[in-house]
Amino acid sequence: MGRARTLLREQATSWKLPNDVTETAVLLLSELMTNAYRHAKVSPGREIWARCALDDDRVRVWVTDANDTLLAPRNASPDDESGRGLALVATLADNWGATPREGGIGKTVWFELACQPHGPHEAVL
Numbered sequence: 001m002g003r004a005r006t007l008l009r010e011q012a013t014s015w016k017l018p019n020d021v022t023e024t025a026v027l028l029l030s031e032l033m034t035n036a037y038r039h040a041k042v043s044p045g046r047e048i049w050a051r052c053a054l055d056d057d058r059v060r061v062w063v064t065d066a067n068d069t070l071l072a073p074r075n076a077s078p079d080d081e082s083g084r085g086l087a088l089v090a091t092l093a094d095n096w097g098a099t100p101r102e103g104g105i106g107k108t109v110w111f112e113l114a115c116q117p118h119g120p121h122e123a124v125l
Contacts, residue, residue, distance in 0.1 A: 004033055004050045008061070015054050021115045024092050025052075025059055031085035032063040032109050040065035040106075058094065058112045066106040070098045 005026050012022040029050060036048045049064040071086055089096050093111035101108055 005030055008050075008052055011052060012059070015059075017054075017059060017115055021059060021113050025061060025113055028089050028093060028111050028113075029061050029063070031089055032061070032111070035071060035085055035109070036063050036065040036067075039069075039071075040067035054115070057114055059115050060110060060112050062108050062110040064101055064106060064108040068100065068105065068107060070100070070107055071109055 008026055008029050009022060012025060017025075029052075033048065033050060040048065047066075049062075051062045051064075053060045089111055092113075094114050096109075096111035098107055098109045100106075
């Protein structure tokens with residue numbers, strides 16, 4: 001997870017994204033990677049993938065894992081130690097969702113954040 005955050009931060013710097021967009025993207029990536037790591041129960045040999053792209057006026061981030069269960073935000077109580085990650089994504093992202101993985105096992109959870117236009121770019125984290 002730390003490597004994905006570092007790579008996203010480096011990519012955002014090369015794209016010259018505003019600091020607030022970068023920090024929000026890194027935070028939301030961390031939440032999605034944590035969910036995939038904790039809940040996907042990925043079998044040996046399967047991986048969790050992250051990808052980001054800058055296109056037009058938004059940065060997009062996708063996290064793909066081998067679990068078919070689509071996610072939805074929970075209503076965590078004040079005493080719960082977890083369960084707020086997707087609510088955070090839903091609150092801070094301009095758009096987000098979860099879809100079955102095309103052509104394979106698993107799902108992709110993604111989010112978008114508005115930013116200044118820089119033209120199309122893409123990176124695998």
